[in-house]
Amino acid sequence: MTATADAEAAANELTPLADYLGSVLRRLRALPPLDLDLTQAYGNVLAEDVVAPHSFPAFDQAAIDGYAARWEDITGAGRGGFASAGSSLDGRGRGVRINVVGDLGAASWRPVRLTPGTCFSVAAGAPLPIAADVVVPIDWTDQGMAAVEIFRTPKRGYGVRRAGEELPAGKVLARAGAYVSPALVAVFAATGIGHVVVRPSPRVVLVATGDELVDVGRGSQPGQVVDANSHALTAAAVEAGALAYRIGICDDDPEGLRGLLEDQTLRADLIITTGGTGTGPGDMVRRILSRRDGGRPGPVAFTDVALYPGTSLGFGTVGAEEVPVVCLPGEPGAALIGFEVLARPAIQLLAGADPVFRPxxxxxxxxxxxxxxxxxxxxxxxxxxxxxxxxxxxxxxxxxxxxxxxxxxxxxxxxxxxxxxxxxxxxxxxxxxxxxx
Missing domain, CATH: 2.40.340.10 (MoeA, C-terminal, domain IV)
Incomplete structure (x- = not known):
């Protein structure tokens, strides 16, 4: 056989990546929902649809600073020297002059009504007087206090926001699976929502394994490799939306590794290890976690996947709580690619996100x-x-x-x-x- 044929034959013995991912992700379930205060919800994924309990705006209000008036009192489209809608006078005619009967701010609460030929000075967000159907911008007037002269006539409804115009009560604000963004927090708050039901951010523990590993802050020497993986994968887990905890370096000690993983099951929704997934003499993780006990396979299955770089990946559960564990290669580039194709989708699925893959x-x-x-x-x-x-x-x-x-x-x-x-x-x-x- 040629070298190419040998490579193809070897590749045919590998598990296709799509098949492997499907088999892994089918074993995972989104974390149980949690009711959170709105201030803590950012970054989580909604576990159920959110419906607006109240409308937004909650009442008719001014959208701009200006003068709230009745449109028929200020319009004179082409008559008596009044400006047409949206146009300005050319100096040959005069604007319309009406009385200002009061001022309204955003904190005003008493209902008021306009009578013909009058207006209110209003601030943006102020309740709209009854019968008002237009707000004239300040710049289109002489900014009078007792009476105001209006030089331009806006269209009816200009500067006005009606109750429920943007978000009526009963509207679905976001569907289950949506990511809670800062803007969505604002929408929830504006419609009167103080709590939402979300999937909690997965707690992910990162462990680097290998006798050769040394911590950062020094250069590698023969027989030593600086642990880049646990730092990089912790950052990647945070970027994926997890609460990530870097445990650091674990030597190739069977009992030490078993004990460490057992301890971490109490604080983790997912454990990620890096290193030791191959079949070489120093690949202790694969040897320990896949070891058969009483004729039964070990808690983690290692699979040679048709993936480049890093064909060997592990997945299973550890501890009485059966916490999922993902085992990635030790070579930094392969570890980061393995995280992208396997660990990141697992984190997204635990968080309840949809879709779980990058675009x-x-x-x-x-x-x-x-x-x-x-x-x-x-x-x-x-x-x-x-x-x-x-x-x-x-x-x-x-x-x-x-x-x-x-x-x-x-x-x-x-x-x-x-x-x-x-x-x-x-x-x-x-x-x-x-x-x-």
């Missing part, structure tokens, strides 16, 4: 690239919108293992298992890494 686009490839046969490759890239519509994708130098490429990327070029070469000008898939949830 993707079809993009015009700017450079010819090759890819391993039988593997779905995720390569750091720069995605840009084209003038006139569509997207372009530029692969970044160094391929998927380079941390510098991942740091610069705003997307991931995705090349399918059957793709060995993608020519410049072809259309490919690209995941958008927007660095936000």
């Amino acid at each position: 993707s686009v079809r993009a015009h490839l700017l450079e010819t690239v090759s890819s391993p046969a039988g593997l779905r490759e995720f390569r750091p890239a720069h995605v840009a919108e084209r003038r006139g519509g569509g997207y372009t994708v530029q692969p970044l130098p160094g391929g998927p293992y380079t941390l510098s490429g991942l740091a610069e990327a705003n997307g991931l070029l995705v090349l399918g298992e059957r793709v060995t070469t993608a020519a410049a000008g072809s259309t490919v898939d690209a995941l958008l890494l927007d660095r936000r949830r």
Whole structure:
């Protein structure tokens, strides 16, 4: 057999990524709902639809500073020297002059009524006088206090916000699965909502494993590797919407690893480990967590997935609480790609988000690239919108293992298992890494 044929035969023994993700995500369930005060709800996902209990605005009000009046009292479209709607006088005619019978601010609460030929000076947000159907901007007047001369006539309804005009009572403000944004918090508050039912942010514990690991703040020496993974994955978990806890480095000690994972089940909704997922002599995580006990498989199954970089991934549960655990490779680039394709969707599913995957686009490839046969490759890239519509994708130098490429990327070029070469000008898939949830 040729080298290419050998590679294809080996790849055929791997589990397709889509099949693997489906089997993992089907085992996860969104966290139980939680009733939260509105001030704590930001960043969570709604567990049920939210309906407006009250309308917004709650009452007829002025939308601008000006003079609240009856439109028929100030209009004179083309007659008697009055300005037509929306136009200004040319100096040959005079504006209309009416009496100002009071001032209304946003804190005014007594109902008042306009009589013919009168108006109120109003601030934005003030209750609208009964019978008023227009607010004349201050700049269109002489800004009089006892009486005001109006030089321009706005259209009927200008400067007025009617009760329930924007959000009537009973309107569905947001559906279950929606992300609670600052603007949505404002909508809830404005319609009288003080609590919402959400899925809590998943608590995610990050553990790096390996005797060779040393903490940050020093350079790597022979036999030592600085632990970049637990720091990077903690940041990635936070970016995905989790409450992330970095435990740090765990040596390749079987009892120490088992004890650490058992301890963390009390504070975690998901545990992510990095390192030790292969089949080499130092890959202790796979050896410990997949070990058969009494003829039964271990709590975590390790699968060789058709993924590049990092084919070996682990998933299962640990502890009496059966807390899910995701095991990612130890190579930093492979760990970050593994997080994107497996751990991040798991976090999103636990949080109740829909969809759980990042958005993707079809993009015009700017450079010819090759890819391993039988593997779905995720390569750091720069995605840009084209003038006139569509997207372009530029692969970044160094391929998927380079941390510098991942740091610069705003997307991931995705090349399918059957793709060995993608020519410049072809259309490919690209995941958008927007660095936000």
